Amino acid sequence: MAKKVSYKEIGLSNTKEMFKKAYAGGYAIPGYNFNNLEQLQAIIRGSIECKAPVILQLSSGARKYADPIMLKHMGMGAVEYARDKGSNIPIVMHLDHGDSFELAKSCIDNGFSSVMIDGSHLSFEENIKVSKQVVQYAHDNDVSVEAELGVLAGIEDDVHAEHSNYTDPDEVEEFVGKTGVDSLAISIGTSHGAYKFKPKAGETPQLRFDILDEVVKRLPGFPIVLHGASSVVPEYVAIINKFGGNMKDAMGVPEDQLRRAARSAVCKINIDSDGRLAFTAMVRKSLAEDPSNFDPRKYLGAAREELVKLTIAKDTNVLGCAGKA
Ligand code: G3H
Numbered sequence: 001m002a003k004k005v006s007y008k009e010i011g012l013s014n015t016k017e018m019f020k021k022a023y024a025g026g027y028a029i030p031g032y033n034f035n036n037l038e039q040l041q042a043i044i045r046g047s048i049e050c051k052a053p054v055i056l057q058l059s060s061g062a063r064k065y066a067d068p069i070m071l072k073h074m075g076m077g078a079v080e081y082a083r084d085k086g087s088n089i090p091i092v093m094h095l096d097h098g099d100s101f102e103l104a105k106s107c108i109d110n111g112f113s114s115v116m117i118d119g120s121h122l123s124f125e126e127n128i129k130v131s132k133q134v135v136q137y138a139h140d141n142d143v144s145v146e147a148e149l150g151v152l153a154g155i156e157d158d159v160h161a162e163h164s165n166y167t168d169p170d171e172v173e174e175f176v177g178k179t180g181v182d183s184l185a186i187s188i189g190t191s192h193g194a195y196k197f198k199p200k201a202g203e204t205p206q207l208r209f210d211i212l213d214e215v216v217k218r219l220p221g222f223p224i225v226l227h228g229a230s231s232v233v234p235e236y237v238a239i240i241n242k243f244g245g246n247m248k249d250a251m252g253v254p255e256d257q258l259r260r261a262a263r264s265a266v267c268k269i270n271i272d273s274d275g276r277l278a279f280t281a282m283v284r285k286s287l288a289e290d291p292s293n294f295d296p297r298k299y300l301g302a303a304r305e306e307l308v309k310l311t312i313a314k315d316t317n318v319l320g321c322a323g324k325a
Pocket residue numbers: 033059060061062096097155156157158192193272273
């Protein structure tokens with residue numbers, strides 16, 4: 001069995017200072033999902049280049065795909081790479097949508113500096129129970145904990161929800177008080193994946209900022225997290241469709257609403273789908289434009305370069321965290 005390793009030995013940070021500064025500074029930290037080497041390289045390079053703090057996050061699906069032992073060393077590699085480049089940006093390694101105490105514990109024992117326990121599909125009481133259990137173990141190890149109240153529409157890893165169930169602001173104070181979590185993901189109309197809204201012609205999707213405001217009234221100064229917050233960049237969807245893909249009606253959260261959220265109590269914005277789209281667009285384009293190529297470094301390299309650009313653009317124009325490290 002692999003020996004227990006603390007994130008502190010790896011050089012990672014928890015989210016405490018990061019969120020305090022983000023809240024005060026009116027910006028948000030990105031939670032970028034990754035599954036492979038090229039995605040990790042791109043996110044780290046982009047973050048170093050625009051001097052932004054970063055949360056590298058892994059779903060349990062990503063952990064199964066890439067292997068927990070490999071991931072531990074990839075996390076170490078990312079920190080060592082940044083320091084070798086002379087960069088001191090804070091880097092968090094975070095479990096996204098953890099579904100059990102055992103999984104959260106295993107991540108903490110394998111060098112994660114932050115974990116999410118997603119009990120949003122459980123009853124209020126059961127959600128409190130499992131979140132509190134994770135908090136106790138995590139805080140003994142100085143690891144941050146994110147939990148979720150309210151259910152997002154779409155697919156959350158192993159958690160499936162047909163319809164969204166907005167967060168009830170009347171529940172948040174009791175939940176945070178009883179669990180001791182460090183941040184709270186809420187449901188205000190975002191959803192996972194590339195098909196977030198089906199608005200009628202001429203209508204713009206609207207997040208429920210009124211719910212966010214009510215939550216903030218009950219939890220002043222407390223860091224809020226937005227999941228399902230990709231803008232589903234139309235340019236990438238167009239490239240995918242041009243080069244053989246089929247992503248009709250893909251639609252994300254308008255960027256101005258994400259910017260508004262980032263200026264408020266929202267301290268963490270999760271982005272997975274936009275990274276997938278950038279990557280897929282460039283793989284499709286590269287292979288279509290050079291059908292004789294069979295060297296993965298060419299098409300994965302093209303995808304990696306685009307993901308660096310996306311990271312910088314998001315941090316600079318949407319989250320506002322560029323230059324804040
Ligand atoms: O919120 C879910 C993330 O987008 C992760 O997706 O379970 O397919 O890795 P995944």
